[in-house]
Amino acid sequence: MKLWAGRFKHDVDQKTNDFNSSISFDCRMVKQDIMGSIAHAAMLGRQNIIDPSESEKIITGLQGILADIETGALKIDMQAEDIHTFIEGELTARIGDAGKRLHTARSRNDQVALDLRLYLLEQCGAVAQSLRGLIEVLLRQAAQHTETVMPGYTHLQRAQPITFGHHLMAYVQMLLRDLDRLADCKKRMAISPLGAGALAGTTYPLDRESVATELGLCGVCCNSLDGVSDRDFVIELLSCLSLVMVHLSRFAEEVILWCSWEFKFIELDDGFATGSSIMPQKKNPDIAELVRGKSGRVFGALLTLLTVMKGLPLAYNKDMQEDKQPVFDAVDTVLICTDTFAAMLDTMTVLKDNMRAAAAKGFINATDCADYLVGKGLPFRDAYKAVGTLVARCIDDGQTLETLPLSDYQSVCELFSEDVYDAISLDRCVQRRTVKGGPAPACVQQEIEAARTALKQVCKQF
Numbered sequence: 019m020k021l022w023a024g025r026f027k028h029d030v031d032q033k034t035n036d037f038n039s040s041i042s043f044d045c046r047m048v049k050q051d052i053m054g055s056i057a058h059a060a061m062l063g064r065q066n067i068i069d070p071s072e073s074e075k076i077i078t079g080l081q082g083i084l085a086d087i088e089t090g091a092l093k094i095d096m097q098a099e100d101i102h103t104f105i106e107g108e109l110t111a112r113i114g115d116a117g118k119r120l121h122t123a124r125s126r127n128d129q130v131a132l133d134l135r136l137y138l139l140e141q142c143g144a145v146a147q148s149l150r151g152l153i154e155v156l157l158r159q160a161a162q163h164t165e166t167v168m169p170g171y172t173h174l175q176r177a178q179p180i181t182f183g184h185h186l187m188a189y190v191q192m193l194l195r196d197l198d199r200l201a202d203c204k205k206r207m208a209i210s211p212l213g214a215g216a217l218a219g220t221t222y223p224l225d226r227e228s229v230a231t232e233l234g235l236c237g238v239c240c241n242s243l244d245g246v247s248d249r250d251f252v253i254e255l256l257s258c259l260s261l262v263m264v265h266l267s268r269f270a271e272e273v274i275l276w277c278s279w280e281f282k283f284i285e286l287d288d289g290f291a292t293g294s295s296i297m298p299q300k301k302n303p304d305i306a307e308l309v310r311g312k313s314g315r316v317f318g319a320l321l322t323l324l325t326v327m328k329g330l331p332l333a334y335n336k337d338m339q340e341d342k343q344p345v346f347d348a349v350d351t352v353l354i355c356t357d358t359f360a361a362m363l364d365t366m367t368v369l370k371d372n373m374r375a376a377a378a379k380g381f382i383n384a385t386d387c388a389d390y391l392v393g394k395g396l397p398f399r400d401a402y403k404a405v406g407t408l409v410a411r412c413i414d415d416g417q418t419l420e421t422l423p424l425s426d427y428q429s430v431c432e433l434f435s436e437d438v439y440d441a442i443s444l445d446r447c448v449q450r451r452t453v454k455g456g457p458a459p460a461c462v463q464q465e466i467e468a469a470r471t472a473l474k475q476v477c478k479q480f
């Protein structure tokens with residue numbers, strides 16, 4: 019029997035019922051639906067909109083339902099239209115007429131908007147927790163590798179010397195911004211739409227603020243039409259999650275490269291790699307590839323929501339039921355990717371010698387060599403040209419800047435002397451990049467400390 023049975027002559031067609039029904043996915047919000055109803059019923063009682071004794075009965079009934087669902091004693095009926103209908107039906111079956119008063123001054127339109135906000139707020143906390151775990155792994159690894167020299171790249175060409183710790187800290191910065199965005203997005207999510215009714219508010223003397231406070235929300239929506247039709251908070255969350263996946267997929271790509279024989283900068287633990295069914299020698303970075311690939315699902319969810327919402331007239335439209343599956347899937351995806359990625363990075367072996375060997379090739383100290391001449395008074399552009407000439411000579415002679423004889427240096431520019439070899443040593447090149455945010459071990463150490471403080475600070479908001 020449908021809620022709206024009075025208006026209809028016969029029941030809905032079975033396939034249409036399945037098509038229309040959302041219980042298979044909105045059942046996730048069962049706890050939030052019940053908590054929202056408890057807060058609503060309590061307020062109805064306080065305001066004498068319903069008899070306080072009936073309000074009590076409703077609350078006890080709802081608590082019983084939640085407890086039974088949690089223990090498994092009560093199964094959610096997948097034939098119900100949605101979780102809201104199911105809970106209301108179950109409540110009435112349990113406590114009789116008082117249950118029929120729960121929906122006074124409420125519509126499923128403001129109810130579903132509330133449920134989704136409450137559910138996603140909880141998920142923001144879970145995502146934050148997971149990001150925090152990943153950041154902590156990176157901070158630990160970075161602290162161990164403030165002196166592990168590796169080549170930094172531009173255009174995927176060896177460019178200048180950095181350290182592995184410095185490289186990892188770049189991802190920490192991205193993930194800290196992700197946390198900050200998530201915290202910001204929560205501000206607009208934590209708003210109660212209850213009281214918006216179907217679209218035009220209600221004639222009952224509601225106390226909307228007290229319901230919001232009881233639910234831990236920061237305020238109430240200011241316009242009833244907006245209250246039921248706003249899904250900006252879903253889109254904002256999906257944008258935040260998409261950026262998380264952009265960051266993870268860039269990192270994943272680097273992990274994949276670093277695992278290749280061409281780089282061999284890291285080796286993944288056997289627990290986080292897979293083999294091949296035919297090639298006995300293979301050890302594949304599948305986890306990183308999956309993370310890279312799964313970013314597509316999250317971006318897809320964002321685009322789905324933008325497309326669902328675009329052009330919708332006010333206020334509620336059933337199109338909006340399509341908001342849930344994509345955002346649920348996106349949250350699940352980010353959680354599993356972040357957790358697995360963290361565990362993978364926590365257990366990897368860093369092949370320092372290979373990183374250093376790669377840094378020793380490719381003339382990545384050429385800029386430092388030019389800076390050396392600048393230190394001796396030459397304008398940078400002239401120094402740049404002189405070192406370019408030296409690099410070309412090295413390539414012709416199969417030399418590096420470290421092995422090139424001083425006489426060759428001096429034949430290009432007489433400002434060179436013996437101390438050039440110290441100036442271009444990889445460790446010196448890194449140590450001297452002491453600008454704030456630079457790769458010098460002391461700077462990275464400072465960056466790590468500051469990031470630890472920032473992490474604590476941002477996590478307070480969840």
Ligand code: ARG
Pocket residue numbers: 040044100126127130334336338339340
């Ligand atoms: N299942 C619906 C949704 O997710 C609940 C709201 C239904 N409202 C309505 N007027 N049909 O959006």
